[in-house]
Amino acid sequence: MKEQSMTVSRNITKTVIYVLCIFLAVLSIFPFWVMFMNATRGTFEIQQHSVGLLPSTHLIDNMRILMGKTFDPLIGFKNSMLVSTGATFGAVYFSSLTGYALVAYSWKLRQPFFTFIMAVLMIPAQISGIGFYQFMYQINWVNSLWPLILPAVATPAMVFFMRQYLIATLSLDIVDSARIDGAGEFYTFNRIILPIMKPAMATQAIFTFVFHWNNLFIPLILLTDRSKYTMPIMVSLLRGDIYRTEYGSVYLGLSLTVLPLFIVYFMLSKYIIAGVALGALKE
Amino acid sequence: MLARTRTISYAKYGYLFSIPFVLTFLIFHLYPMIYTVVIGFTDLRGIGRTEINFLENPFENFRLIFNNATFRRAMNNTFLIWIMNFIPQMLVALLLTAWFTNRNLTVRGQGMFKVLFYMPNIITAATIAILFQSLFGYPKGPINDVFLTFGWIESPLNFHLQHWTARGVVAFIQFWMWYGHTMIILIAGVLGINPTLFEAAEIDGATATQIFFRITLPRLKTIVLYTLVTSMIGGMQMFDIPRMFLWGGPDNATLTATLFIYNQAFSGSYLYNRAAAASILLFLIIAVLSSILFFVMRDRGAEKLKRKQRQLKRSEKAARKGVVL
Numbered sequence: 001m002k003e004q005s006m007t008v009s010r011n012i013t014k015t016v017i018y019v020l021c022i023f024l025a026v027l028s029i030f031p032f033w034v035m036f037m038n039a040t041r042g043t044f045e046i047q048q049h050s051v052g053l054l055p056s057t058h059l060i061d062n063m064r065i066l067m068g069k070t071f072d073p074l075i076g077f078k079n080s081m082l083v084s085t086g087a088t089f090g091a092v093y094f095s096s097l098t099g100y101a102l103v104a105y106s107w108k109l110r111q112p113f114f115t116f117i118m119a120v121l122m123i124p125a126q127i128s129g130i131g132f133y134q135f136m137y138q139i140n141w142v143n144s145l146w147p148l149i150l151p152a153v154a155t156p157a158m159v160f161f162m163r164q165y166l167i168a169t170l171s172l173d174i175v176d177s178a179r180i181d182g183a184g185e186f187y188t189f190n191r192i193i194l195p196i197m198k199p200a201m202a203t204q205a206i207f208t209f210v211f212h213w214n215n216l217f218i219p220l221i222l223l224t225d226r227s228k229y230t231m232p233i234m235v236s237l238l239r240g241d242i243y244r245t246e247y248g249s250v251y252l253g254l255s256l257t258v259l260p261l262f263i264v265y266f267m268l269s270k271y272i273i274a275g276v277a278l279g280a281l282k283e
Numbered sequence: 284m285l286a287r288t289r290t291i292s293y294a295k296y297g298y299l300f301s302i303p304f305v306l307t308f309l310i311f312h313l314y315p316m317i318y319t320v321v322i323g324f325t326d327l328r329g330i331g332r333t334e335i336n337f338l339e340n341p342f343e344n345f346r347l348i349f350n351n352a353t354f355r356r357a358m359n360n361t362f363l364i365w366i367m368n369f370i371p372q373m374l375v376a377l378l379l380t381a382w383f384t385n386r387n388l389t390v391r392g393q394g395m396f397k398v399l400f401y402m403p404n405i406i407t408a409a410t411i412a413i414l415f416q417s418l419f420g421y422p423k424g425p426i427n428d429v430f431l432t433f434g435w436i437e438s439p440l441n442f443h444l445q446h447w448t449a450r451g452v453v454a455f456i457q458f459w460m461w462y463g464h465t466m467i468i469l470i471a472g473v474l475g476i477n478p479t480l481f482e483a484a485e486i487d488g489a490t491a492t493q494i495f496f497r498i499t500l501p502r503l504k505t506i507v508l509y510t511l512v513t514s515m516i517g518g519m520q521m522f523d524i525p526r527m528f529l530w531g532g533p534d535n536a537t538l539t540a541t542l543f544i545y546n547q548a549f550s551g552s553y554l555y556n557r558a559a560a561a562s563i564l565l566f567l568i569i570a571v572l573s574s575i576l577f578f579v580m581r582d583r584g585a586e587k588l589k590r591k592q593r594q595l596k597r598s599e600k601a602a603r604k605g606v607v608l
Binding site for chain 2: 010013014017018021024025027028029031032034035046047049050051094095097098100101102104105106107108109110113120122123124126127128129130131132133134135137147150151153154156159185189210213214216217220221231232233235236238239247250251254257258261262265266269272273276277278279
C-alpha cells in the first residue's frame, strides 16, 4: 500500500519535471524558430500573423531587400572570422606557452607571477575602455582589426586553466627525455607538449572563438568604417530606420548572423557542455 | 666542465616563455587601465584632442559623476536588472540541479535538455536583443499575438514604453541566456561530491529533499559563491542587451552603468574624462561588492576548524617546551 502511494507520488513528481523541462526547452527554441520562419515570410504575412510556425515563400524577396541596403553579412562574416580566428589562435597558443613556463621551469619570479595572474583574473575588461580607445586613437589603430586580436595574447583566465591542466597531466620525465635526446626547449614545447595539451586547447578554443565572435563593446567604440564592421556591429544596422517596415528582411538578417553559431553549436554541443562543466571544477 | 653541464639552469626559459604574455598584458591591458585612471583626473573632452591637462581640483570629474542623477539612476537600474535576473536564475538552476542529480528519479533526456537550455548562451547577445525587440513588438508582434491567443491579455501591451516591462524583458533575456550555464556548473559541482555521502544518507533513510538541503547545498557553497561573484561582475557591466534592445530607454529605464559610460564618451558628447571617472567608480563599486560577497559567504565552519587547529598546535608546542625546559 505504502509502496504504491510512493510510486504514484514519484510519477507525479516526474510528470512535473518533464512538463517544466519541456516548457523551458520550448522557451529556448521558440524565439529562434519564429525568427527562422519569419525570415521566409513576407512583411504583409508577418503583419497579419506575427507567429508563423511554417516557412513561406518570400525568402528570395527578403534577401533582395536585405542586401539592397547597408547590411552586408559577408563583410561582417569575413571580419568576425578574421578577428575570432586570430584572437583564438593567439590566446590558445600563448596561454599554453605561459602555462608551460609556470609548470615546467622553476624560476625566481614564478610564484609572484602566478599570484599576479590570479589577482588580475577577475578584473573587468570594459572598465579600461576609455584609455584603450584613446591609446588606439593615438597610434592610429581606430578602424583596424589588430586591437581586437592582439590583446587576446594575454588572457589570464586561460593561463590559469592551462597551468592546472598541465599540473594534472604532464609528467616532467617527458621533458627530461626530450632534453637527453638533444631537443631544444622551444622545440620540445611545440612538438611534444602542445599535442599533449590538445584536449584543453580545443575546449578553450571554442569558448574564446565564441566570445570574440559575439564581442560588442570594444568593436563598437573602435570601428566606424563599415568595411571593418564585425558581425555584432553589422547586426545593429538592422535596428536602424531603413529596415523599419521590412520585418521579413530584419528576421532574415538576424537568422544569417545566428546560423553559423547554430551549426557550430550543434556539431560541438557535447564538448561545449563538457567544457562549461570543466570550468566549474577548476575552482 | 662536467659539473657545469650537469647543473644547466633552465630557469631562463621560464622568463623567456612568459615574455609574450607579459608584454601584451603591459601594453594592451595595464597601460589602458592606468591611462583610464589618469584621464579621470584631466580635462580630456572633445574629439581628436591629444593634449590634456590635469584639473585644478583633481576629483572634479568624480564629484560631478557621483552627483549626476543619470549615473545614479544607471547604477540603480544595473543593480535592479541584475537582481531581477539572478534570483530566478539561481532558483531555477538549483531546482533543475536537484532534479537531474536525484538518484531515485533518473530523469530521461538530460543530455538533450542541457544542450537546449544552454543554447541561448552562445548566441550573439546583440542579435538576441534585436530579436527580442521584434518579438515584443507593438501593436503586432509574436509575443502579443501569443498572449492574446491564450487570453492572458485583452489588448496588446506596449512592452517597450513602460519602465517595468522594459526592465523586465531585459532581465528575462539575461535569465534566459544564463540559467542553463549556471545549471551545468552546479550539476558538475554535485557530481564532484563524494558519492558515499549520498549513500550513507540514503541508508539512514533521508528523503531526497533532506539530502538536497543537508548535503548537496552545503557542499555546493563554494560553487554558488563563485557563480554569484562572476554573475555580479558580469551583471554590473551589462551592456550588449540594454544597448541593442532599447538603447537604454524608455526614459533611461534600462540605462545601465556601462551604457552610461559609453554614452558619455561615444555618442556625441565626447566627455572622455567623465566617462573615465565613471569607469573607475564602477570598478570600485564592483570591487567593494565582491569583497562583501566573499566576506558574507566565507566558510565559517572551516575558519572555526582552522582556529581550533591553531590553538591545538600552540598548546602542543607549549607542552613540548615545558618538557624540554
